[in-house]
Amino acid sequence: MKTLKTILLTLLFFSILTNCKKDSENKSETELLTDGVNHEKTSEILYFENKEAFFGETHLHTKYSLDAFIGGNRLNASQALKFAQGEEVLLESTGKTMQLKRPLDFAAVTDHAEYIGEMYSVLSPNSKAYNNEQAKSLREVNGLEEGLKLFVELVVKNNRSSKPQHLEFYEGTMSTMSAWEIMNKQTELNYKPGKFTTLHAFEWSGAPNGGNLHRNIIFRDTIVPDLPVSYIEANRETELWEWLDNISRNGSSVLAIPHNSNASKGMMFDENMPNGDPITKEYAEMRQKYERTIEIMQIKGASEVHPNFWPNDEFANFENAQSLENYSGRSFEEKNFVRYALKKGLQYEDELGINPYKLGFNGGTDNHNGLMSNVEEDNYSSGSHGYVDATAQDRVKNTVDGWAKAYDINPGSLTGVWAPRNTREDIWDGLYNRETFSTSGPRMKVRLFAGYEYKDSYEDYNSFVKDGYAKGVPMGGDLGVDLEKTPKFLVWALKDPMNANLDRIQIIKGWYENGELFEKTYDVAVSDNRLKTDGTITPTDAKVNLTTGEFDNSKGSANFMTTWTDPDFNPNNKSFYYARVLQLPTARWTQWDEIKEGVKYPDNVAKTIQERAWSSPIWYSPK
Amino acid sequence: MKKLLKDPFLHFILIGVILFALFRLVNQTTETKNTIVINDFDIENIISTWEMQWKRPPTEQEIQNLINVNLKQEIFYQEALKMNLDHNDEIIKRRLSQKMQFLSNDIAAMIKPTDADLEDYIQKNKEKYLTPYSYSLYQIIFSPDKRDNNLKDATDVLNLNKNTSFEEMKSKGDALPFNYHFTNINADELALQFGTQFSEALVNQELNNWVGPIPSGFGYHLVFITQKTKPELPKLEDIRKEITRDYEYDYQKELNESIYQELKKQYDIRIDIKSPDFDPEFVKYLQEKLNN
Numbered sequence: 001m002k003t004l005k006t007i008l009l010t011l012l013f014f015s016i017l018t019n020c021k022k023d024s025e026n027k028s029e030t031e032l033l034t035d036g037v038n039h040e041k042t043s044e045i046l047y048f049e050n051k052e053a054f055f056g057e058t059h060l061h062t063k064y065s066l067d068a069f070i071g072g073n074r075l076n077a078s079q080a081l082k083f084a085q086g087e088e089v090l091l092e093s094t095g096k097t098m099q100l101k102r103p104l105d106f107a108a109v110t111d112h113a114e115y116i117g118e119m120y121s122v123l124s125p126n127s128k129a130y131n132n133e134q135a136k137s138l139r140e141v142n143g144l145e146e147g148l149k150l151f152v153e154l155v156v157k158n159n160r161s162s163k164p165q166h167l168e169f170y171e172g173t174m175s176t177m178s179a180w181e182i183m184n185k186q187t188e189l190n191y192k193p194g195k196f197t198t199l200h201a202f203e204w205s206g207a208p209n210g211g212n213l214h215r216n217i218i219f220r221d222t223i224v225p226d227l228p229v230s231y232i233e234a235n236r237e238t239e240l241w242e243w244l245d246n247i248s249r250n251g252s253s254v255l256a257i258p259h260n261s262n263a264s265k266g267m268m269f270d271e272n273m274p275n276g277d278p279i280t281k282e283y284a285e286m287r288q289k290y291e292r293t294i295e296i297m298q299i300k301g302a303s304e305v306h307p308n309f310w311p312n313d314e315f316a317n318f319e320n321a322q323s324l325e326n327y328s329g330r331s332f333e334e335k336n337f338v339r340y341a342l343k344k345g346l347q348y349e350d351e352l353g354i355n356p357y358k359l360g361f362n363g364g365t366d367n368h369n370g371l372m373s374n375v376e377e378d379n380y381s382s383g384s385h386g387y388v389d390a391t392a393q394d395r396v397k398n399t400v401d402g403w404a405k406a407y408d409i410n411p412g413s414l415t416g417v418w419a420p421r422n423t424r425e426d427i428w429d430g431l432y433n434r435e436t437f438s439t440s441g442p443r444m445k446v447r448l449f450a451g452y453e454y455k456d457s458y459e460d461y462n463s464f465v466k467d468g469y470a471k472g473v474p475m476g477g478d479l480g481v482d483l484e485k486t487p488k489f490l491v492w493a494l495k496d497p498m499n500a501n502l503d504r505i506q507i508i509k510g511w512y513e514n515g516e517l518f519e520k521t522y523d524v525a526v527s528d529n530r531l532k533t534d535g536t537i538t539p540t541d542a543k544v545n546l547t548t549g550e551f552d553n554s555k556g557s558a559n560f561m562t563t564w565t566d567p568d569f570n571p572n573n574k575s576f577y578y579a580r581v582l583q584l585p586t587a588r589w590t591q592w593d594e595i596k597e598g599v600k601y602p603d604n605v606a607k608t609i610q611e612r613a614w615s616s617p618i619w620y621s622p623k
Numbered sequence: 624m625k626k627l628l629k630d631p632f633l634h635f636i637l638i639g640v641i642l643f644a645l646f647r648l649v650n651q652t653t654e655t656k657n658t659i660v661i662n663d664f665d666i667e668n669i670i671s672t673w674e675m676q677w678k679r680p681p682t683e684q685e686i687q688n689l690i691n692v693n694l695k696q697e698i699f700y701q702e703a704l705k706m707n708l709d710h711n712d713e714i715i716k717r718r719l720s721q722k723m724q725f726l727s728n729d730i731a732a733m734i735k736p737t738d739a740d741l742e743d744y745i746q747k748n749k750e751k752y753l754t755p756y757s758y759s760l761y762q763i764i765f766s767p768d769k770r771d772n773n774l775k776d777a778t779d780v781l782n783l784n785k786n787t788s789f790e791e792m793k794s795k796g797d798a799l800p801f802n803y804h805f806t807n808i809n810a811d812e813l814a815l816q817f818g819t820q821f822s823e824a825l826v827n828q829e830l831n832n833w834v835g836p837i838p839s840g841f842g843y844h845l846v847f848i849t850q851k852t853k854p855e856l857p858k859l860e861d862i863r864k865e866i867t868r869d870y871e872y873d874y875q876k877e878l879n880e881s882i883y884q885e886l887k888k889q890y891d892i893r894i895d896i897k898s899p900d901f902d903p904e905f906v907k908y909l910q911e912k913l914n915n
Contacts, residue, residue: 497840
């Protein structure tokens with residue numbers, strides 16, 4: 001019997017090996033996948049008549065991103081998506097396990113399209129280039145120092161130059177297609193309509209001379225092209241839009257979401273197009289067509305405002321990643337920030353007839369360690385980038401190469417989407433319609449409506465929201481023009497049940513008048529009766545216990561619901577309005593590190609922060 | 624017998640026999656010594672590899688060169704095999720052992736689980752697939768936003784309203800954007816709305832009475848639970864995709880291990896460590912461990 005088994009096994013081995021050479025390809029990565037993807041029955045998908053806020057991630061890297069792999073990330077899309085659904089994952093580089101406190105509602109994996117083909121070769125033992133020296137050195141990287149050397153050699157010199165190239169062992173289009181296919185399959189397998197939505201996506205990582213122009217490309221359905229487009233084929237955003245236009249003609253529905261305008265060296269909202277000419281109507285049209293929201297905050301800083309240029313915004317000093325200016329020849333400029341772009345967009349609309357920067361807000365992490373939306377300050381024990389910030393001891397001293405000090409990085413932000421159902425179509429449509437908001441981490445919810453026929457006050461939430469839709473437009477929309485009437489705004493916010501109470505809601509208004517741009521901030525709802533008769537507000541005295549991390553929930557509000565009218569409304573001015581919700585102070589992640597790990601951060605590192613949410617704007621556009 | 628039919632190793636053997644037979648049928652003519660045949664399949668492979676790299680088809684001259692290069696590689700490869708040059712080469716070892724694993728993975732993938740297999744699998748991994756608790760309940764909130772002492776208010780209302788109607792009770796709490804009445808809401812959804820502290824506290828509450836105060840991020844709640852469904856195993860149909868994926872993954876691992884163990888039985892593993900750096904007890908321990 002023994003020998004028979006041996007003979008049979010050996011024969012089996014050789015017969016299969018000679019006859020099925022082709023068969024074993026792809027097996028290393030696809031082995032976990034079944035062929036027939038059929039989604040579970042759809043009858044139980046909950047429908048929310050007045051829409052519900054779904055929280056998710058729109059920006060995350062797995063081992064298929066070259067820089068993430070070098071940083072020690074060994075999670076694939078499926079594992080990252082499992083983490084998003086609340087499962088525990090093991091980080092191989094440190095041996096630590098990580099888990100979200102609460103599962104997400106939706107998620108997109110956005111690997112850098114540039115080198116997914118190379119990563120396929122690195123990860124597939126049957127690929128020709130698997131044993132190439134460079135591919136081997138990638139697999140064998142151990143720890144930060146070695147990784148850094150390779151990172152500089154392969155990524156920085158290459159991808160942040162003006163003409164990036166494939167690595168020497170690139171096997172061609174087929175390898176890119178294989179990688180893309182694997183990623184899409186894993187995305188598909190984790191889609192549970194009604195419960196957990198996955199979106200097909202990738203990141204186009206254009207960064208000419210280190211100026212960040214990255215965009216995440218997100219698809220509505222399974223109609224995706226055979227190949228993603230990368231910085232190597234499309235050198236600037238204009239070429240990217242052309243590509244998007246092309247695939248749209250072939251049936252894809254697709255969005256491009258820019259991020260890190262704060263690090264764009266003046267290029268994200270430049271007055272000139274890539275060819276050096278001033279922005280044209282055609283450019284503005286393409287931009288508005290595909291770029292509906294912007295990632296207003298992520299691990300490498302918030303892009304809303306900066307205290308240098310908004311000295312009167314008392315809340316502008318928030319996760320600005322100040323040391324960005326010390327690396328890659330960057331400096332802070334007003335025109336890198338979203339509030340500037342929103343105002344400038346009004347001017348373009350006046351001049352060109354179309355607003356190129358009609359941007360709603362969403363959030364993401366850009367985590368390179370595979371941890372989807374790991375946004376909670378007290379759960380940042382594995383950092384966001386890999387080896388460089390994997391432990392508190394690393395975070396105290398290290399620099400995320402080319403970007404910022406590890407202690408200036410934050411855990412990133414969340415996207416909230418108002419949608420009637422948690423399905424791919426509904427989530428994507430919410431993004432497209434800009435009925436979205438971003439939070440700096442907590443799951444607070446914010447609603448904003450504008451219309452002319454609203455009541456001055458509402459008894460309950462349901463009639464408030466119902467009127468919101470019936471008699472006006474939600475966030476992300478356009479308030480129609482009625483020169484005879486004054487509009488009203490319905491503003492609402494609800495705290496995160498597992499985080500601090502709310503401090504206040506502000507409405508931020510920008511407008512264009514007589515060739516000039518203006519802005520003004522209004523406090524429309526404030527907790528604890530702190531609004532004084534002169535319109536100013538006593539700052540909250542809610543404290544954070546710096547030795548335990550506890551916040552003070554005896555102050556603040558759980559919920560705001562109010563009707564607001566703009567006291568300075570001028571029906572002739574093009575304008576926008578967005579809401580900013582502030583939470584009471586809580587401990588920043590660095591403080592949690594000091595409490596839990598006994599490390600000490602420099603004194604200039606913030607100990608507490610006021611987390612916040614930003615609603616997408618509503619625009620008012622008289623001719 | 625039933626157990627034997629389920630033995631992965633038996634499956635392995637049966638498939639082996641079939642493949643062996645097929646192999647003999649297909650390959651009768653080509654097995655001659657020292658002949659190298661380059662057929663359509665090979666040439667197609669050569670050309671498509673070239674096209675991948677150069678994004679154009681090769682010229683005739685280039686095809687000839689490519690064949691030459693491949694031929695040289697094949698002949699050297701054959702001769703190297705004869706000279707046993709592949710022996711004890713670390714890279715070849717690793718690669719071949721990997722291929723063995725792929726083989727067993729392929730074989731595992733051929734065997735599609737039956738419904739009975741899946742049902743059995745669910746039973747064995749119960750805790751992983753149990754649905755969360757689910758409730759039908761009424762709740763009112765006492766929010767600190769509007770009260771000086773919301774805990775006391777909640778307690779007072781509870782004590783004074785043991786038999787108040789649902790209609791009346793509704794107005795005792797504060798207006799927050801939540802339902803008063805939930806039907807069949809599971810603990811996960813409750814946790815998303817009110818936080819995990821709240822949903823976890825419901826497990827041990829008595830039914831059909833107003834109970835509380837139960838804290839959440841929004842204040843103190845009074846709750847009237849009319850129905851509680853304990854965690855249960857979902858029906859196979861509802862989680863077929865998930866179960867099949869998990870089953871196949873586990874089965875693959877199992878088959879891999881069983882093949883390895885079978886093969887290992889053919890070998891006598893001896894530890895021959897004489898270095899004084901090692902404790903002889905440890906060597907003995909190793910010897911025992913590795914043969915099990």
